Structures are given as structure tokens and as C-alpha cells.
Amino acid sequence: MSDTALARHLADRLGFGPRPGDLDHIAKTGPDRWIDQQLHPASLALPKEVAAHLAQLRTLRMSPEETFLEYGPPALREAKSPEQRKDIQERARIVPAEAIEARILRAVYSPAQLEESLVDFWFNHFNVFAAKGLDRVWIGAYERDAIRPHVLGRFRDLLGATAKHPAMLFYLDNWQNTAPNAPGARGNFKGLNENYARELMELHTLGVDGGYSQDDVITLARILTGWGLGGDGSRAPQAAAKARPFGKRVAVDRRFPPAEQKAQGRRGGTFVFAENRHDFSDKTLLGHRIAGRGEAEGEQALDLLARHPATAKRISYKLAQYFVADEPPQAVVDAGAATFAKTDGDIAAVLRTLFARPEFRDPSGFNTRFKTPLRYVVSSLRASGATVRNFRPAFGLLQQLGQPLYGCITPDGYKCTEAAWLNPDGMTRRVTYALALAAGRLPLSESPADQPAGPRAGARRNPDGGALRARGNEPPVNVETLIATLGGISEKTRAVVTTAQPELRAALVLGSPDFMRG
Secondary structure, X not given: OOHHHHHHHHHHHHOOOOOOOHHHHHHHHOHHHHHHHHOOHHHOOOOXXXXXXXXXXXXXXXXHHHHHHHHOHHHHHHOOOHHHHHHHHHHOOHHHHHXXXXXXXXXXXXXXXXXXHHHHHHHHHOOOOOOOOOHHHHHHHHHHHHHHHHOOOEHHHHXXXXXXXXXXXXXXXXXXXXXXXXXXXXXXXXXXXXXXXXXXXXXXOOOOOOOOOHHHHHHHHHHOOOEEEOOOOOOOOHHHOOEEOOEEOOOOOOOOOHHHHXXXXXXXXXXXXXXXXXXXXXXXXXXXXXXXXXXHHHHHHHHHHHOOHHHHHHHHHHHHHHHOXXXXXXXXXXXXXXXXXXXXXXXXXXHHHHHHOHHHHOHHHOOOOEOOHHHHHHHHHHHXXXXXXXXXXXXXXXXXXOOOOOOOOOOOOOOOOHHHHOOHHHHHHHXXXXXXXXXXXXXXXXXXXXXXXXXXXXXXXXXXOOOOOOOOOOOOOOHHHHHHHHOOOOHHHHHHHHOOOHHHHHHHHHOOHHHHEO
């Protein structure tokens, strides 16, 4: 294989495709050294202008508590009219909008491409739907605090961070999970809620064939009773109150004076262990005895699930499916699972194993994976060398293609396989977008409008986000530069491109079967 072909393969698989000059950089650096750099992203800084732009996105710096107070129930309760309530609800759309803007800009510009791919992978693995209630004000903090810091760390840390984040507690209803006969079983907290416990085993760890039973689901739900949100009306042990990863361990105690109740009730966006809603009995999970000792039971259960052999196999399979093939070779999956078990779930070590496998570097597997909508949109922006300040055209196409960021309703997240995304309507929309991008008709370098966007936001007024009707003043994409950026195109595509009208040639490359795959 040529150095250019391998460089293109690495740019496509570890990241979102090459930008101008990337293939030369990878070839000069050497594939193994470049992979090592990607596995250590701390040294790969964002361009200064991109970092400065992200620094202006205010909600990205806010804690879950702060967004809850400014855009959530406390602000709505203080509204003095229906108009004020509507205004607060409209302003809350800025939270997912800024998260979307940040995600797209990082994916397009960050030199730490593997890190950005893994944010996509792990967010889907631990999916949260931004349009479900309070998750609209917590979605940015969820990616920032629970996903992004752990994408190359230990799986157990990632599992724990998602389990205790308010966005996940709310999305899968564990904040309501209560022992039926506990003192705090009242109102919204009348009994077990198995939603999170089931998905924790079926999707996040063991897998549907991971060897657990319905009794294990119920037991895990009992173990996780009392894992909830501050301000939900539960009573936490005040003597144990201390700083937590997502806030303070506090909750409303109705015995307190009304003023103190109000102060506590405003502390939404924090993890709380409410002992008055917990089942303190001894339990048996997956054949292991777990003594009734409160919050520590949940930590023990997460340890058990993270280190289970079925989890190693499932995580290795999903990583291999994302980076190697829709149906990854069993030898690749087994090698990754062995590394997962040996390193106690070190994600970077598992990836190093997968990327070193001969199956990953076999040229017969190059340019064979059909791109998801997100990978297509971002790779087209990278390959064209576009200046992106306005994320709306990209988000508009993602809406059209069925993959809006933070918009997957179901907990299994978006799929990454060809079967999920290859369809005639999607191909038509991609080609139409390629024509607009190549001709410079997308307002990518303009500042986005003041109206925020997000999952479902503005869908009725502007369903494509302005992606196709806009008439920007961007320069057309130069086809020779584009082909050089991609390291060449197939002979079949070249034959079509060279006989086309000059103004269509770049669009034909971006809409070609070559570019739809990576």
C-alpha cells in the first residue's frame, strides 16, 4: 500500500477525514507516531481562533446547577406572565444550540481527531435525548463533564460519570427510583423504576446476551434506589453533605423552614443519594452478594458490570464496528476484549490493539465504510477547506438526514452502519448539499443568526436550517485542491469528473461513491 493510501485510511477512520495538508502531515509523521499522538490528545491544541470562538459560548462554561437556575423550573416559577415563561423557554434553546455549535466546530477544526470521533462514539453509547424535559438545559454539561474527559480513559470512570450526571438520571428516570416501602416513597417516588437499570446492563455494559436475567434488572434497580437529583424533595443525610462531581449532596427536607426548603429546592442539577428512598436490604446481583450499605452498593455494582467479561466483549465489538467494519472480524473483537480485561478497561489500550491489527491496515478494507450523516457533513467541510463560523447549514442537513446532534430519542443512540443510513432519499439530499457546498452557496463563514437552534428548534419554520435555500458568498471549491486533499480519486470517479462541466466537478467528487465511504 502507498503512504498516501494509509494516511487517507487513518484520517477517515480515526477522524472525520482529511483537511488540506493532512495526508502529507500523517505520511511525514509516520502512521504509528501519528496514531500515538491521537491517543494523547492533550498536546494537540485547537487553533487559537477556534478556541476563542468557543470561549464566547457562555453556556459551555455553566454548571448543571447554573443552567437549571437560569433556564429551568426556578426561572419559570419566578416568571410573572405567560409571555415571560415563553421567553425563558425560548432562551433555553441556546443551551443545545451552543453544544451543537461547539461539537461541529471541534469536529471540523480540532487536530485531535480521534478524540472527536470518540465523543461521537461514546455519546451514542451513553445516549441522552436533549428534548426530554430538563435535559435541554443539561445536554452541554453532560457531554463536557461526563463524556469528553473520559473518552480515552478507563471505562469504569466513564460509566460512573454518566450514571451520576443529572442528564442521565433524568433521561432514564433513575431520579425517581425508590424502594416501595422506604420513608421517602411518596408523590413521584412511589416505587422501583427499572428503566436505567435495564439500559445499564443491556446497552451500557453487558449487552442483551450478556447473561443477566429480569431478576438481575430488578436487583440492580433496588441497588440504585435513591440515586437522584438535588431539589427533588428527597432527604439526604446532612452530616454526609460534601462536594460531588456534579454539585453538592443535598436535597429538600420538608422539616426545614419554608425559606430553607426553597433554597434547597433550587439546587437542581446535582447528584444526591437520598437514603430515605433507598432499599438497604442485602442483595445478589449476577451471583455476587452486595451488602445493603447505601450509595456504596451502586458503586460496587458499577465495578462488577465494568469488569464483567461480557462487557469487555461488547465494548470491543462496538469499537471495532465503529473503527474497522460493520461486521468486524472475530479475531479483532477478541483481541480488543483481551486488552480490555487485562488493562481494567483502558480505552486507549483497547484502541491501540485494534489499530495495530493487520485487519485494520488491510488495503482491502480501505474506503469501505459508509459514512453516517455526521461523518459525511463534517468530512465534506474538512475536505473542502471551508471556513466554518456558521454551523446552521451543517445542522440543517443533519436534521434532513435523520441524525440531528443530541436528537436521538431512544437510549441506544444513532447506529454507525451502512444499513442504517444508505437509502435513496439520503443520497439525494447529500448530493444536493454537495452541489451547494461546492458552488459556495452555503453561508458558512457568516455569523449565525441570533435565533438559537437545537433538536426540534425552528423545525416548522426552517426545516433545513437554511442549508439549501441560502445564497452565501463563499468561494467555490477548487476541484484540483479537493482531489489532492483526498489523496486522489478512483478511476471511475475521475472519468465522470473530467467529462463534466467545470463548475460541477468539485460537487461530483463530494457526491461521489468514493466520498460517501471512508
